[in-house]
Amino acid sequence: MTKSALEISEWFRGLQDRITTALEKADGYGKFREDLWEREGGGGGRSRIMENGKVIEKGGVNYSAVFGNTPDFLRKQGSEDQMLEESFFATGVSIVIHPCNPFVPIIHMNVRYFESGDGSSWWFGGGIDLTPHYVIPEDAVFFHQSLKTTCDRHDKQYYPKFKTWADDYFFIRHRQEMRGIGGIFFDHLKEDHTQPDKTAIWKFVQDVGNTFAPVYTALIEKNKEKEYTETEKKWQRLRRGRYVEFNLVYDRGTRFGLETNGRTESILMSLPPIAEWIYDYKPETESTEQKTLNFLKKGIDWIEKRST
């Protein structure tokens, strides 16, 4: 493990502190409960979970820093891209928040760092994406514009590239729907002939991490007092069902975690408090629910939408 890896890990731990503080303040009532855990094989984590807050129905902000021998199937992958050695170090922060109010969106953030045993190969990954139960166009524009502003400070190519990546990644193929309105997603970000040096990439990843709290607390503040009906709460449960489908069928982090004997409760904190499935449910044409479905498509340019 290199000095840099420790610094990155420490910064992620501090990010978890800052985010849980900001979320407790935004909730105004709920508190995070903390679980420290150790990984057999090396390292561990600090899971923080809030349940039954005033704003947050269920949410997790997890930090981990683990090391050890690279699992066999990862090593096999590594032989292809020459990124994995015998041992590894991985650290990051993962967040999923399921709010009470159906007009407050579900949000997910992840920032992570990986390096091989001797530190000679490394990469960053991460992203932030939003899953509104009801897509509110001005919120979607605000969200994407905030991410673009963060990205643009580092590389003008980041936002369009990582926005497309998110569109491709957060797609529920068997439903032919996006999980939400996307955001940014990136992986294997490392120094090469097209990327800047490690310090510059690390600054970008930190900037992504710092973008989470102000953006999400703004969306909470704007929508948390909105009144809602039982019909809207039911729709929220149905959309949460889709969230479950994505996370258990497609999400690489979830599947990787479950397959490598990760800490199940920390991995599955992403699942909603409650979810519903109705056979072949189709909202009425022209309903706000159907309008939301129309927005769950790949390739919508939210920033362009604002200017037209």
Place this chain on the structure above:
Amino acid sequence: MTKSALEISEWFRGLQDRITTALEKADGYGKFREDLWEREGGGGGRSRIMENGKVIEKGGVNYSAVFGNTPDFLRKQGSEDQMLEESFFATGVSIVIHPCNPFVPIIHMNVRYFESGDGSSWWFGGGIDLTPHYVIPEDAVFFHQSLKTTCDRHDKQYYPKFKTWADDYFFIRHRQEMRGIGGIFFDHLKEDHTQPDKTAIWKFVQDVGNTFAPVYTALIEKNKEKEYTETEKKWQRLRRGRYVEFNLVYDRGTRFGLETNGRTESILMSLPPIAEWIYDYKPETESTEQKTLNFLKKGIDWIEKRST
């Protein structure tokens, strides 16, 4: 497609009729809604779904008979076991029932037949397994004894072999829990030096199919009027959450269906009407919920239990 394949398929369609009739009678109020669907590439199915019955909160009894070219990734598998040709025919009945009353168990049955284009290679698969929200030992014994009686009529080795197979299959690895109390599970059952001829295997599969309705309606009758509390209904939702986890993460039929562009609504009829997740939930020691968890282990010999 051989004449035999058509006969098998017709019998399965009749089995669906008999089972939906029996379940409507057992429910006493709910009716199955029917959706006919066609598969792009060949064949189709008849899905029957009941929602908000008096006994059955959500359940599906699906019949399908599909044919066409073997999907690429199956063909690759086939090159290993020489069972798959260029084209295929597959037919079967799949059932999942989520009852209202937490003392009535969830049940799953599947019987299926597969053959290659020229009919030279074929196999049967299937099974019945039970997922009680609360394990009631005498019901578990009755269930396993009924399956054993069916199996024993055909081959004394079937029950122990297929019971172990179910224990191994219906296991939620990341929870280190069985999905329920198992039952029987078998796949690739075909004529070889240890198996009898096709007619004998087909008789066994029919017998499994015929075992479903009397066994499940008996469990319904016995438990449907039991009173339950909100705590017990909550536990039911938590166990349904585990059912979702198994089906989306591990179940081969579900994952195969979603990956091969099967009819999503028919595949995911297996998901419960509503499910719940609480972070790191642990029932109290000595509670009936904890007693149920103690029964969700591999290798419990329910029939032996009765005699001791």
